[in-house]
Amino acid sequence: MxxxxxxxxxxxxxxxxxxxxxxxxxxxxxxxxxxxxxxxxxxxxxxxxxxxxxxxxxxxxxxxxxxxxxxxxxxxxxxxxxxxxxxxxxxxxxxxxxxxxxxxxxxxxxxxxxxxxxxxxxxxxxxxxxxxxxxxxxxxxxxxxxxxxxxxxxxxxxxxxxxxxxxxxxxxxxxxxxxxxxxxxxxxxxxxxxxxxxxxxxxxxxxxxxxxxxxxxxxxxxxxxxxxxxxxxxxxxxxxxxxxxxxxxxxxxxxxxxxxxxxxxxxxxxxxxxxxxxxxxxxxxxxxxxxxxxxxxxxxxxxxxxxxxxxxxxxxxxxxxxxxxxxxxxxxxxxxxxxxxxxxxxxxxxxxxxxxxxxxxxxxxxxxxxxxxxxxxxxxxxxxxxxxxxxxxxxxxxxxxxxxxxxxxxRFQEEDDLKQEETLAREHAATAALARLDQVATETWAVMEQVERVRLRYLRRLERLSKASLLDEDTGPDTASFQRLQHEAFTAERRALIGLRNNGTISDDVLHHLEQELDVASLHLGVGERRMGRARS
The missing domain is CATH 1.20.1530.20 (Na+/H+ antiporter like fold)
Structure with missing residues (x-):
């Protein structure tokens, strides 16, 4: 009692x-x-x-x-x-x-x-x-x-x-x-x-x-x-x-x-x-x-x-x-x-x-x-x-x-250095994703039409970086090869962001924010259960 x-x-x-x-x-x-x-x-x-x-x-x-x-x-x-x-x-x-x-x-x-x-x-x-x-x-x-x-x-x-x-x-x-x-x-x-x-x-x-x-x-x-x-x-x-x-x-x-x-x-x-x-x-x-x-x-x-x-x-x-x-x-x-x-x-x-x-x-x-x-x-x-x-x-x-x-x-002035870091990080991550797509394009499991579709998403993001969002793009076909392509691109983005954090270019706050966007996008595209791997982090 x-x-x-x-x-x-x-x-x-x-x-x-x-x-x-x-x-x-x-x-x-x-x-x-x-x-x-x-x-x-x-x-x-x-x-x-x-x-x-x-x-x-x-x-x-x-x-x-x-x-x-x-x-x-x-x-x-x-x-x-x-x-x-x-x-x-x-x-x-x-x-x-x-x-x-x-x-x-x-x-x-x-x-x-x-x-x-x-x-x-x-x-x-x-x-x-x-x-x-x-x-x-x-x-x-x-x-x-x-x-x-x-x-x-x-x-x-x-x-x-x-x-x-x-x-x-x-x-x-x-x-x-x-x-x-x-x-x-x-x-x-x-x-x-x-x-x-x-x-x-x-x-x-x-x-x-x-x-x-x-x-x-x-x-x-x-x-x-x-x-x-x-x-x-x-x-x-x-x-x-x-x-x-x-x-x-x-x-x-x-x-x-x-x-x-x-x-x-x-x-x-x-x-x-x-x-x-x-x-x-x-x-x-x-x-x-x-x-x-x-x-x-x-x-x-x-x-x-x-x-x-x-x-x-x-x-x-x-x-x-x-x-x-x-x-x-x-x-x-x-x-x-x-x-x-x-x-x-x-x-x-x-x-x-x-x-x-x-x-x-x-x-x-x-x-x-x-x-x-x-x-x-x-x-x-x-x-x-x-x-x-x-x-x-x-x-x-x-x-x-x-x-x-x-x-x-x-009356503290509004700080914009984190916004500048975020813009730099988005550009760097998208560029890393495009480089990774070029590497996997020759793999037997990669379908060129799907590779180009994912590549186009990142090219559009670079063109309109100030309005970038990881969730506003066409998701594409729900196939195993497309999901693997997207997972490879997301992994390249994460590694690029972590590299920027590790060398002091961006803060942990920016990494937290962009990583959460990537996590939500991963769930949205059906690859949320896949880990980044054992690469340097």
Whole structure:
């Protein structure tokens, strides 16, 4: 009966997520904000069952697929090009925010030790990949800003969690070893990346060895959990394992599965990440109600005030750090100034303002030990958790709600570089398809009339490239030879597009878009179950 009760709660949460998401779309507010507020309201309703989050549930169930998917859809070219600002934010800003919050907490909370204050700083320092992806991509933000924000939120968790573990260990044992912490950080980062790449490589090999589409999709769903568990077992960064795995698998996924499987996998992953994001944001709101009831009435108000002050501290530190991180490297390097001029102040302001906290802050706060090594209660545990949730609520609601009007006021110019890359990629892919048709025209299975028919499609596309579509052409006769001809042409296009992506001519975003068109066209022409083959991908 207890299991049935929990199932009813899950069904209720999913129904609420769908309803609130629909409302968010109608009123034009990013859905994570509406879900958090909706969960907070539900948590205040008397008589409803209380939902208590276990940190292991958040870390193991929710975080691996969300991080893996966010990394998978991140352009590796753009990530690599912006590695310097991403590193300055993911490492430097986390350290600066942790220090600022620790000082503020030590001032605001009488009796709190430096170890507990640093633990609080590490908990609230990393902006969240879920929040950045769910809110940032739904707004018209410059592509470089989106890349920096997503890259920061994918990597900064590793820095924050190493600091968090060191601070919690010091609070429990009363001792702190700087050298051990630095070694742990380097080992966790390197081992996490190696594990992620290793899991992704094994996943690709497994996908190539399998034929059934649903089994292949199941392997992709299992991969992030394997990467996370392996990272945890060797005390590496499970976060970086998922990030590295998602980035690496994307580079080779095109040749591993068929177009039909790729389209199905995209649908399954979109639904999974949507539901996980929705449930976790509404659980954040529900947990705030649980915390309110758990705290003594006289302590809630001063702790909430401290939470508001610390929320402002995180915002102010970010506003101070981001401009300095943009200016100082260019002051020190003339080569950098020439190669990468200073971004617009509108972009710098937007990066400074966009720092929503979410799932990692939630899980780290709840994972605080109940007692120390000596058996005494962990100092200020309840206060740290409530302050952490306050920071989540303030940054999500205040910063998230203000983003649309701020972006409208900043009036960013529409970017056309991706359109230019797409045009170049279409032309290159059509040319590759024509070259492949010339090669197979002499094969015994090729019918010249059908070869010319397919060739004419690509010639017409080159003539009217600005109106190109892979679905508006005559499909031709439904014969085995014609389908093979079309499969050969599509394969040549895919390989040409992947080659452009691999040499940095086009971004992963352009490849995703054009590859999806090719996949749909493959299904339309009856060759959606055929893989590209074992060629370089």
């Amino acid at each position: 207890e299991g049935l009760h929990q199932l009813e709660i899950i069904i209720m949460l999913l129904a609420v997520v769908l309803a609130l998401t629909t409302i968010a779309q109608r009123i034009g507010i990013p859905y994570p904000i509406v879900l958090v507020l909706g969960g907070l309201v539900l948590g205040l309703v008397p008589g409803l069952p209380r939902v208590t989050l276990h940190p292991d549930l958040v870390f193991l169930v929710f975080l691996p697929p969300i991080l893996w998917a966010a990394a998978y859809f991140t352009s590796f070219r753009e990530f690599r090009r912006n590695l310097r600002p991403i590193s300055l934010l993911a490492i430097g800003l986390v350290l600066a925010t942790t220090a600022g919050v620790a000082v503020a907490a030590h001032t605001l909370l009488p009796g709190i030790g430096w170890a507990e204050a640093i633990a609080l700083g590490a908990i609230v320092s990393p902006p969240d990949a879920v929040s950045a992806t769910a809110i940032g991509k739904r707004l018209r933000i410059p592509r470089r800003v989106v890349t920096i924000l997503e890259g920061e939120s994918l990597v900064n968790d590793a820095t924050a969690l190493v600091l968090y573990r060191a601070a919690v260990g010091a609070a429990m044992s009363g001792s702190f070893a700087l050298g051990h912490t630095l070694f742990e950080f380097v080992f966790a980062a390197l081992a996490g990346v190696v594990i992620g790449i290793g899991v992704a490589w094994i996943t690709r090999w497994t996908l190539c060895a399998m034929e059934e589409g649903f089994s292949q999709i199941g392997v992709t769903l299992l991969a992030p959990y394997i990467a996370w568990v392996c990272g945890e077992l060797v005390h590496a960064s499970a976060v970086l394992a998922c990030v590295a795995g998602g980035l690496y698998l994307r580079q080779s996924f095109s040749g591993a599965v068929s177009p039909a499987t790729r389209l199905q996998a995209r649908a399954v992953w979109d639904l999974l990440t949507f539901l996980l994001n929705g449930v976790i944001f509404i659980l954040i709101g529900l947990e705030l109600g649980v915390l309110r009831d758990a705290m003594p009435a006289g302590q809630v108000r001063p702790v909430l005030i401290a939470g508001l002050v610390i929320s402002m501290t995180t915002i102010v530190v970010r506003f101070a750090w981001v401009p300095l991180a943009a200016l100082i490297p260019r002051w020190l390097s003339a080569k950098l100034r020439a190669r990468d001029p200073l971004p617009s102040w509108a972009g710098i302001f937007l990066v400074s303002w966009t720092g929503m906290r979410g799932i990692v802050t939630l899980a780290a706060a709840l994972a605080l030990p109940v007692s120390t090594t000596a058996g005494s209660p962990f100092p200020f545990r309840a206060e740290i958790i409530l302050i952490s949730f306050t920071v989540i609520l303030v940054t999500l609601v205040v910063q998230g709600l203000s983003l649309p009007p701020i972006i409208r006021l900043l």
